[in-house]
Amino acid sequence: MSISCSLYRLTIDPILKSLRKEVAALLSENCTVIELGSGTGAQACALADRCSRYLGIDLNPGSVACAQARCKEKGFEQCEFKVVDGSSLPFLKDKEFDVGTCTLALHEMQADMRLMVLKELQRVSKKLIVIDYASPLPHSFAGKGAWFIEKLAGGDHYAGFMEYQHLGGVLPLLKIAGCSILSQQKSLWGIVSIVISQD
Numbered sequence: 001m002s003i004s005c006s007l008y009r010l011t012i013d014p015i016l017k018s019l020r021k022e023v024a025a026l027l028s029e030n031c032t033v034i035e036l037g038s039g040t041g042a043q044a045c046a047l048a049d050r051c052s053r054y055l056g057i058d059l060n061p062g063s064v065a066c067a068q069a070r071c072k073e074k075g076f077e078q079c080e081f082k083v084v085d086g087s088s089l090p091f092l093k094d095k096e097f098d099v100g101t102c103t104l105a106l107h108e109m110q111a112d113m114r115l116m117v118l119k120e121l122q123r124v125s126k127k128l129i130v131i132d133y134a135s136p137l138p139h140s141f142a143g144k145g146a147w148f149i150e151k152l153a154g155g156d157h158y159a160g161f162m163e164y165q166h167l168g169g170v171l172p173l174l175k176i177a178g179c180s181i182l183s184q185q186k187s188l189w190g191i192v193s194i195v196i197s198q199d
């Protein structure tokens, strides 16, 4: 396992454990799920029991290798991962999946990429569950911690996060993509929004 994969599992995964449980509770039994920006596969492991098929898409080959190894170790044969740019998925049919999800990935992208990824997720999914930072973030210890972690990531990642915050987060993005908001809830001390939407 790569160092970055081990580091993510040791530091970020424990913080996100309760969030992943909340997301799993939103899925119906035996649904099919696609996740864009699936990272090291923690979300896949948390949702796999509720899914008959789970496709994780990520640009980073190291993260995909880590996600594949984790799911294999747990015997989640319904989980598959591909190294692909989430903004173009021509090998998938329209509305092929019951649920399209994206967890804490949109905020690190540039605005045009963010919209392209969301539109492609919308094309291949019947319903969207989008999870990302609340905007604005609360002026709490947790909110300041989120700013700190993103600043630490630096470079394009931090630039994307700043722009995401400036543009108002997930809701305006979903509206631009033409989605109707079905529900929204806050999680993780108010720093994360979970938004469910449909065309």
Ligand SMILES: C[S@@+](CC[C@H](N)C(=O)[O-])C[C@H]1O[C@@H](n2cnc3c(N)ncnc32)[C@H](O)[C@@H]1O
Pocket (backbone or CB within 6 Å): 036, 037, 038, 039, 040, 041, 042, 043, 057, 058, 059, 060, 063, 084, 085, 086, 087, 102, 103, 104, 105, 108, 109, 113, 117
């Ligand atoms: C912060 S990680 C989140 C990982 C995972 N969703 C989780 O909950 O642990 C964001 C991931 O999005 C991926 N990503 C960024 N831009 C992408 C794109 N255009 N297509 C696919 N994956 C992308 C990154 O490689 C990274 O693994």
